[in-house]
Amino acid sequence: MSSGAPATDLDPGEAARQTLAQRRSEQLLSAAAQLMERDGSQSVSMHAVAEEAGVSVGLIYRYFGGKHDLLLAVIVNVLDAFGRQVPAAIQAAGADPVTRLAAAFRAYCEVIDSHRHAAVLTHRESKSLSDEGLETIKRLEVETSEPLRTVIREGIDAGVLTPVDVDLVAYDLLLLAQAWPLKHWYFERTLGFEDYVRRQTALALAALLQPHRRRSYRHLLEAAG
Amino acid sequence: MSSGAPATDLDPGEAARQTLAQRRSEQLLSAAAQLMERDGSQSVSMHAVAEEAGVSVGLIYRYFGGKHDLLLAVIVNVLDAFGRQVPAAIQAAGADPVTRLAAAFRAYCEVIDSHRHAAVLTHRESKSLSDEGLETIKRLEVETSEPLRTVIREGIDAGVLTPVDVDLVAYDLLLLAQAWPLKHWYFERTLGFEDYVRRQTALALAALLQPHRRRSYRHLLEAAG
DNA sequence: CGCTAGGATGAATGTCTGTTCACTAACAGC
DNA sequence: GCTGTTAGTGAACAGACATTCATCCTAGCG
Structure with missing residues (x-):
C-alpha cells in the first residue's frame, strides 16, 4: 500500500x-x-x-474514522490477502489447468485458515456497514474470485473439464473454502486441514473432470486418508 | 408439539x-x-x-425468558421444520436412492428458502448463546442432517454412488443449501430458485454417481437452463 | 354488581458501547 | 530551555438496549 x-x-x-x-x-x-x-x-x-x-x-x-471503518479495514485486509496469494499460487502451479485449479482452491483455503476470523465474510450484515463499504467489499470479492473463474474457464477450453456453469462452480468452491473454519459444527471427528483440502479437491474434480481424463489425475481423485 | x-x-x-x-x-x-x-x-x-x-x-x-430464549426459539423452529419436511420429502420420492437424494437436497433448499432469516443466524450468533442453547442447536443440526447421510449411504450400498466420505458430502450439500440466500453476492445475473437447485443437484450428482450409472440419470445431470 | 386472578402495559432503570474532547507526554526545531 | 506540534490518554457523555415492576385492564364467577 x-x-x-x-x-x-x-x-x-x-x-x-x-x-x-x-x-x-x-x-x-x-x-x-x-x-x-x-x-x-x-x-x-x-x-x-x-x-x-x-x-x-x-x-x-x-x-x-470509527468502528465501521475499522471493521471494513479488517475485511479488506483479508480480501487483499486473497488478491496477492491466490494468483501467486496459480502461477507457481505450472501450466496444467487441473493442477492450477487445485492450487487455486488450496490457496483460498490457506488464506482463510490463516485468517480464521474470515467467518465475517459470510456474515456481512448490511446493517453494520456503510453503503460504500458494502460496495467496496462486493467489488473486492468479485475481483478476488476472478482468478478461480479464469482457471476453470481454461480447463473447459482445454477440454479437460466438462462445460459447467463457471460462475456457479466458482461460487461453490469459494463456499467450501470459507466453510473450513465451520467444520466443527458438523464433525465431531477430527479432520485436519490437509485432509479437508484433499478430499474437497477430489470431490470437486470428480464433478468437473471429463470422464476420459480422469485417469491422468488419479492422484488428485484418490483422497481417502 | x-x-x-x-x-x-x-x-x-x-x-x-x-x-x-x-x-x-x-x-x-x-x-x-x-x-x-x-x-x-x-x-x-x-x-x-x-x-x-x-x-x-x-x-x-x-x-x-429473555432475548436469548427468543432467538434460540426462532432457530429451533427452523430446525424443527427440517426435521419434519426433509424425511417427508424423501419418503415421497420413492425407492430409487438417487431420486431420494435429489429430493432431500431440494427439501433442504426449500426449507431454507422459506426461512431465509434464521439460516445465517445459526452460526453467527453462536458466541452469544448460552452453553445449553448451543448444545441444543448442535444436536438438532446433527439430527436434521442425518436423513441426508442415510440417503447417501443407501446410494453407496446400492452401488449407484461412488464410495465417498458420507459426512463430508452431507456437510457440503447442507452448505450449498444454506448458501442459496447468499447467492446474489456473487451473481449479478438473476438465478431463480429452480435453476439453483437443479444446477447444484446436477453438479453434486456428477461428483457422486458411479460412471456406469450416469446414463440412467441423464435428466438430473443435464441442468443447463 | 363487586371481586379476583392472571393477562397486558410501558415508563423507569441500569448497563453497555461508540464517540468526543480537554488534557498530558514526547519530541522536533530554534 | 522554550515552544509548538503531534501522539496518546481516559473520564465523561449520549444513545441504544434488555429487563423490570408498579399499574391498569378484562374475563369469569358468585
Missing part, C-alpha cells in the same frame, strides 16, 4: 511518522481480528479492541 | 389459556423472524419485536 515511490526522498521525520502510522494500523487491525476470532464478531467493542491492543480508546479514532 | 393426550379432559379455561399461550408464542416468533428477514438479524430489538407483533415489551417476557 506504499503509495508509489516519491519523487524526492522523504525527510526522516516524515518517514518515521509513516511507519509509525502503519505499525499502529496493523496493531489495531490485528487486535480486532484476534478479538473477532476469540469472542465472536458481536463482541468486538472499541474498548475491547483498545485493551487488546494495549492502547487507549481515543487512539483508535486517530487511525480509523 | 402437543405434549401427548392428557389422561383427563382439560377444563375449558385451561384449554383456552393453553391455546392463547401458543398463539402468543407463534405470534412473537413470527414477528421476530419477519424482522430478521427485513432488517437483518442485527436490528432485532425487543422493542422492535414488540412493535412488529403489536404488543408491549413486557409481554415478551411472559412467554420467553
Whole structure:
C-alpha cells in the first residue's frame, strides 16, 4: 500500500511518522481480528479492541474514522490477502489447468485458515456497514474470485473439464473454502486441514473432470486418508 | 408439539389459556423472524419485536425468558421444520436412492428458502448463546442432517454412488443449501430458485454417481437452463 | 354488581458501547 | 530551555438496549 515511490526522498521525520502510522494500523487491525476470532464478531467493542491492543480508546479514532471503518479495514485486509496469494499460487502451479485449479482452491483455503476470523465474510450484515463499504467489499470479492473463474474457464477450453456453469462452480468452491473454519459444527471427528483440502479437491474434480481424463489425475481423485 | 393426550379432559379455561399461550408464542416468533428477514438479524430489538407483533415489551417476557430464549426459539423452529419436511420429502420420492437424494437436497433448499432469516443466524450468533442453547442447536443440526447421510449411504450400498466420505458430502450439500440466500453476492445475473437447485443437484450428482450409472440419470445431470 | 386472578402495559432503570474532547507526554526545531 | 506540534490518554457523555415492576385492564364467577 506504499503509495508509489516519491519523487524526492522523504525527510526522516516524515518517514518515521509513516511507519509509525502503519505499525499502529496493523496493531489495531490485528487486535480486532484476534478479538473477532476469540469472542465472536458481536463482541468486538472499541474498548475491547483498545485493551487488546494495549492502547487507549481515543487512539483508535486517530487511525480509523470509527468502528465501521475499522471493521471494513479488517475485511479488506483479508480480501487483499486473497488478491496477492491466490494468483501467486496459480502461477507457481505450472501450466496444467487441473493442477492450477487445485492450487487455486488450496490457496483460498490457506488464506482463510490463516485468517480464521474470515467467518465475517459470510456474515456481512448490511446493517453494520456503510453503503460504500458494502460496495467496496462486493467489488473486492468479485475481483478476488476472478482468478478461480479464469482457471476453470481454461480447463473447459482445454477440454479437460466438462462445460459447467463457471460462475456457479466458482461460487461453490469459494463456499467450501470459507466453510473450513465451520467444520466443527458438523464433525465431531477430527479432520485436519490437509485432509479437508484433499478430499474437497477430489470431490470437486470428480464433478468437473471429463470422464476420459480422469485417469491422468488419479492422484488428485484418490483422497481417502 | 402437543405434549401427548392428557389422561383427563382439560377444563375449558385451561384449554383456552393453553391455546392463547401458543398463539402468543407463534405470534412473537413470527414477528421476530419477519424482522430478521427485513432488517437483518442485527436490528432485532425487543422493542422492535414488540412493535412488529403489536404488543408491549413486557409481554415478551411472559412467554420467553429473555432475548436469548427468543432467538434460540426462532432457530429451533427452523430446525424443527427440517426435521419434519426433509424425511417427508424423501419418503415421497420413492425407492430409487438417487431420486431420494435429489429430493432431500431440494427439501433442504426449500426449507431454507422459506426461512431465509434464521439460516445465517445459526452460526453467527453462536458466541452469544448460552452453553445449553448451543448444545441444543448442535444436536438438532446433527439430527436434521442425518436423513441426508442415510440417503447417501443407501446410494453407496446400492452401488449407484461412488464410495465417498458420507459426512463430508452431507456437510457440503447442507452448505450449498444454506448458501442459496447468499447467492446474489456473487451473481449479478438473476438465478431463480429452480435453476439453483437443479444446477447444484446436477453438479453434486456428477461428483457422486458411479460412471456406469450416469446414463440412467441423464435428466438430473443435464441442468443447463 | 363487586371481586379476583392472571393477562397486558410501558415508563423507569441500569448497563453497555461508540464517540468526543480537554488534557498530558514526547519530541522536533530554534 | 522554550515552544509548538503531534501522539496518546481516559473520564465523561449520549444513545441504544434488555429487563423490570408498579399499574391498569378484562374475563369469569358468585
